[in-house]
Every structure is written in structure tokens, then in C-alpha cells.
Amino acid sequence: MKNIWTIAKREYDNYFNSPLAYVVAFSMFLPIGIYFSIIMFASSQQAAYGGGSAPDNGPITWLFVFLLIFLGPAITMRSLSDEARMGTLELLLTAPVRDFELVAGKWLGAFLFVLTLALVTLIFPIILNNYVSPGIDLKAMVCSYIGVILVSSTLLALGVGISAVFTNQFAAFFVTLGLFFFLWFMVSLPASYLPKGGDVFTYISLSSHFADTMNRGTLNLSDIVYYLSLTALGLFVGTTAIEIRRWR
Amino acid sequence: MIKVSGLTKDYGARRAINNVSFDAQQGEIVGFLGPNGAGKTTTMRILTGYMPPTDGEAIVAGYDVVEESLEVRKRVGYLPETVPLYNDMVVFDYLKFMGELRQVPDVEDRVDEVLEMVALGDRSSGYIGNLSKGMRQRVGLAQALLHRPEVLILDEPTIGLDPGQVVEVRQLIREIGKERTVLLSTHLLNEAQNICDRVLIINQGKIVAEDTTENLQARLLGAERVIVRVRGDADDELASTVKQIKGVRGVEVKSDGAIEFEFASGKDLRPEVAKQVIKAGYDLLELRPLGMSLEEIFLELTGPDSKRK
Numbered sequence: 001m002k003n004i005w006t007i008a009k010r011e012y013d014n015y016f017n018s019p020l021a022y023v024v025a026f027s028m029f030l031p032i033g034i035y036f037s038i039i040m041f042a043s044s045q046q047a048a049y050g051g052g053s054a055p056d057n058g059p060i061t062w063l064f065v066f067l068l069i070f071l072g073p074a075i076t077m078r079s080l081s082d083e084a085r086m087g088t089l090e091l092l093l094t095a096p097v098r099d100f101e102l103v104a105g106k107w108l109g110a111f112l113f114v115l116t117l118a119l120v121t122l123i124f125p126i127i128l129n130n131y132v133s134p135g136i137d138l139k140a141m142v143c144s145y146i147g148v149i150l151v152s153s154t155l156l157a158l159g160v161g162i163s164a165v166f167t168n169q170f171a172a173f174f175v176t177l178g179l180f181f182f183l184w185f186m187v188s189l190p191a192s193y194l195p196k197g198g199d200v201f202t203y204i205s206l207s208s209h210f211a212d213t214m215n216r217g218t219l220n221l222s223d224i225v226y227y228l229s230l231t232a233l234g235l236f237v238g239t240t241a242i243e244i245r246r247w248r
Numbered sequence: 249m250i251k252v253s254g255l256t257k258d259y260g261a262r263r264a265i266n267n268v269s270f271d272a273q274q275g276e277i278v279g280f281l282g283p284n285g286a287g288k289t290t291t292m293r294i295l296t297g298y299m300p301p302t303d304g305e306a307i308v309a310g311y312d313v314v315e316e317s318l319e320v321r322k323r324v325g326y327l328p329e330t331v332p333l334y335n336d337m338v339v340f341d342y343l344k345f346m347g348e349l350r351q352v353p354d355v356e357d358r359v360d361e362v363l364e365m366v367a368l369g370d371r372s373s374g375y376i377g378n379l380s381k382g383m384r385q386r387v388g389l390a391q392a393l394l395h396r397p398e399v400l401i402l403d404e405p406t407i408g409l410d411p412g413q414v415v416e417v418r419q420l421i422r423e424i425g426k427e428r429t430v431l432l433s434t435h436l437l438n439e440a441q442n443i444c445d446r447v448l449i450i451n452q453g454k455i456v457a458e459d460t461t462e463n464l465q466a467r468l469l470g471a472e473r474v475i476v477r478v479r480g481d482a483d484d485e486l487a488s489t490v491k492q493i494k495g496v497r498g499v500e501v502k503s504d505g506a507i508e509f510e511f512a513s514g515k516d517l518r519p520e521v522a523k524q525v526i527k528a529g530y531d532l533l534e535l536r537p538l539g540m541s542l543e544e545i546f547l548e549l550t551g552p553d554s555k556r557k
Contacts, residue, residue: 006348017336087332091391094296094328095349096321246299248259 003101004108007092011079011109020078021113024071028117032063036124040131054132057125058215061144064121065151065210068114069184072152073176075113076159077169079106080238084167084245093246103238107160114152118145140217147214150227151206155180157234164241180206249274249399249429250295254304257290264290266453267304272446274398277425279444280433283550287453288433289329292401295431296326309398322350325397329404329433331388335377339368339387342376343394350395362390365420381408389417393424400424402432406439418443437546451550473498473510474518476525477534481505489528493520508538 015021039055046052080103083089092102122145129135159176166172188205191198202208209223250272257264265287272278280288294301295308297317306313309323334342340359347355363369366386371379376387385408392400405421406414421430422443434440440447441461449457478486484501490509491499495517499509511517518535525532 002351003349006345010345014334014336086334087328087330088334089332090293090298090328090330091326091332091346092349094298094321094324094326095346096318096351097349098318248299 001101003097004105007097007102007105008108008112011106012112015075015109015113020074024074025117025120027071028064028067029120031067032060032121032124035063036060036127054136055128056136057128057141057144060121060124061148062211062215064118064148065215068152068155069180070177072114072155072159072180073173075110076156076163076176077173078163079110079160080164080242081166081169081172085169089245093242099242099246100235100239103160103164103235103242106163107157107235107238110156110160111153114156115149118148118152137217143217143219144215146219147210147223150214150224151210154206154227154230154234157231158237159234161234161237161241164238164245249276249309250278250431251307252291252295252304253306255291255294255301255306256303257287257294257299258302264453265450268450268453268455269304270448270455270458272429272431274429275425275427276446277421277430277432277444279440279447280431280450281435281437281440281447281546282433282450286450286550288450289403291450292326292403292431292433295399296324296401297321322395323398325392325395325400327388327392327402327405329407331384333376333384333387335375337376338372339363339374339376339379340372342387343390346391347394352395358394359390362393365393366390367416382410382413385409386413386417389420398428400428400430400432402430404434405432406434406436414439449546449549456549472512472516473508473538474521475502475534475536475538476507476509476521476532477505477536478525479531479533486525486528486530489524490521493517493524496521506534 039059043052043055080089083092093099125136125141129138158179159172162176162179163169163172166175183204183206185207188202188208191201194201203226209226213220213223250270252271253269255268256266268287268291270278280291282288293299295306295313297313297320300314308320311319311323313320337345340363343359343362344355347359352358360369360372363372366389368383368386368390371383376384379387385405389402389405392402400421402421406417409417418439421432424430425443425445432444444461446458446460448455476490487499487501487507490496490507495511495515496509497511499507501507509521518537522532522535
């Protein structure tokens, strides 16, 4: 287990060594900041005319997760594919490290990086809390952020898993992006057209477990199980891909 | 320390190594010689636990490389041929990272120690990406030595080093080889001759010879070849004088004015030849045995028209 932490620590430090991390952070915070300003402006306008409702953190956490669909693949694309391309995978695979520990360490490093980004966005709820009276619904906010953590964990585990399959980082990027896009937007589409059994597709959808429940302040066990099992699936795919690499 | 029997590895339909068997004792430096694509790297990768063999068994430091891969990997230091390193890391941080993965106690002190061993102490805070090829090679070697491994597997350890560094690294390997087992592959035959106690010659996935360099020479030649040089150019008269001596065969006048001949190893005919040459009125300048170089042995064994395959 100590190996997971060693690998995660290097991975985390490595994000801040590369320009990619700063590009990702910029692409994350700029839209969120603009969106937040617009919300603040619009709600204060409405309030001046005596209408509208108090803003909450919901739009911010939703936008964070939405942007992660596009930025997540960029965060994980290099994690294992680049090790394979540079040959450093040979060093890691001849060190006394289990294949699972390697994949889990890579995932944990990326996860901690995204958690750092999420931590920065806490500034928006804090501002809101001082801005609205009698303050925002803290329980709902915590619930939203649990959702952010779970969705991040899932997306990054799937991303790292796919990265382990490829040696080319761009191949990893596009396959990951495609999968995220499918799981977020497309898979729930048939639900509204089918007379019966459409619920299955809604259940598979990544967005339904976050946007419809956790981000509105309701915490369901089924949503937590959904995200944890997809995280496990991602790590399993990654570990298997590394094992297959050994046999080839 | 290393015991390999019947090791076979297939890449799809291609057989990379075929029924390779050998062993290496503690305190022994074994050289792995062979042309490109002979299976040296494949064998080493199996021994380091990087990939499993298709067939056969390999025991390293007392553990099976397939069944107890993690135990093997704890006890083996490995320098891959391509010397993979993280270019965007600082030398010290990189070695510390590898040391932590290998659970080296007091890792920071040990990193400093190893950096001194490979003469890189002054570059420890520099980025790996800025190092020369020779320095990268030494960082790779430092990484392999970090955890004081019982078995050291080095794939082309001196490639890309300048002559001074080659001497230093060889000295270092010899030092390590006194109490540990070292298996190294090389293209440089004089390197094998220089530092290895024993040489394995591998060609097309099979071991074609295994012996000390001296024994290999003697075994392949079966005879000793001697060069005779006299003042002025040797002529046919001298050649016939030498030819008349009993036991001498294969007399040849070389273009540089010397004469070469051979005799069956065991009975030294040099005193007799010297006597006859002087008696015939020549000024004898040189009478020198001509050892077969490892290069020649190598070509003999691995060449396309090898007789002894």
C-alpha cells in the first residue's frame, strides 16, 4: 500500500512540473469564474426588483463536473501511456510493485490533483455564503462536493484504465473523451423513447447520478455504489491492461 | 544465484529464445554475448520479472521468477538497454523515488552514497533531461545499485560512455562482482574479456558456447599459432626451412614479411623453430604466439556459415 502512495506522490508533483496542469487549471477556473460572475450579477439584478431566488453552489459544482468531462481525458492521457512510450514502464514493472499498486497510484495522483482544483472552487460557495442571507444550505453544499469527489474518482479511474491500454497519449485522450461523452450525454437518450425499461439507460448515465440527485442535496446509496463500482472497473481495466503488456 | 533451465520465449510465432540453460554463482561476473536480436534482452527481461517465459524455469536469488516475482524483483538491480529515465525529474528526486519503491532504508543518505559511487555527486540537483548520454547511463546504474541487490543485471552497461568513464564503470562492476552476481550483456568483446569470469555466447535464441574466455580460445583453436619475424623480409627459403620441422603445419608467408605457422597445442615447437631459423642464417627478431581473439571466436560461433553451430 505504501507503493501506491509513493507513485501517487510522484504523479501529483509531476502534474505541477508540466504546463498541462496549468492549462487544465486555467480552462477550469476561467469559465467557472465567468459563470459565477454572471450568476451573481443576474441574481442581484433580480433581487433589486424584488424577485428571483437566492443563488446556491449548484451551478458551480455542475460546471466543474461538466468541464471535467473534457479536461479529465487530458489529465489522465499520459499517466500510463507515456510510461510505456518512454520505456520507464520497464523500470516500474521490474520494481517490487504489484500491477494494481501501480495503476492505483497513478489514479490517486490524478485524483489528488483534481481534488486540489475542487478545493480552489470552494471559494465560490464561501463568497455566496457571505452574500446571501441567511447563508447557503451547507448540507446541500457538502452533498454537492461529495458528488464532485465521486464523479472525479470515476472519471479519472476510467481515464487511467484507458491510458494503460495505449502507448500513444492522443489515442488515450480521444478514446477517453469518447467514453466520457457517451456516458454523460448519450447513454440516457433512449430512455425517453422507450415505452418500458428505459430506466436501465438512465441508471448507466453518469450525469443522472450527479445532476439529478447529489447536486440537488440528496444523497442516495445507489449513486455512491454506482460511482464506486465504476471506479473499481477503471482500476481493474488498467491492471488487466498492464498484465497483458507483460505477456506480450 | 541465477539458475536457468530450458527457458523459452515466443513472441507470437517468432521464437526469441529457445531452451536456454545456464547458471551463475555468487561473486561471479557473467558476460552475455551475441549479435543484435539474439535474445539477450529477452532473457534478461525474464530474469528481472518483467515478463514471464513461455516455457522453462528461472530461479533468481532463490526465488522463481514467475511464482515469486515480487521477491525476485526486490533482490535484483536492473539497467535496461534504453536507460529509461524521467527527463522532467531532478536526479536526486528520481533516485529517491526509485529507492522508496524499493523500500530502501534511509533513502536520502543512500542516494548520496550511490551518486558518489557513479561520480555524479555534483549533478544531483540537475534535471535528468539536461544530462549527457554517459551521465544518463550512470544515473541508470545508480538506480540499479540503490537497494544493494544480490543480483545485478546490466544490459549494455558501458555503451555511450567515454573511455575514461568506461574504465571507471568496469572497475565499479568488478568491485560489485566480488560479492554479488553480475550478469551483463555487451557487444564489446574486449569488455567481456576484461571483466567477465565467464562468457555465454548466444545466437538466434540458443546458447552456442559457455566457458571462460581462455578456455574458449583453446577449445576452438585446438592448435597454437605462432608468428615468426626476421630482419628483412622472409622468403620461401625460410618458409621451407620451417616447414621441414616435424609437427609444424600450415606455414604461410604473410604480406608484411612475417611467417605464420601452427602446431598442435600441447608440445611447444618454438625452441626448435628458433634454432633452425638461426642455423639457416637469419636474424630472428620475433617469435610470438598468436592467440585467437574473442572477436574471431565470436564470428566463428555466430557467423552465418558457422561450422560449429
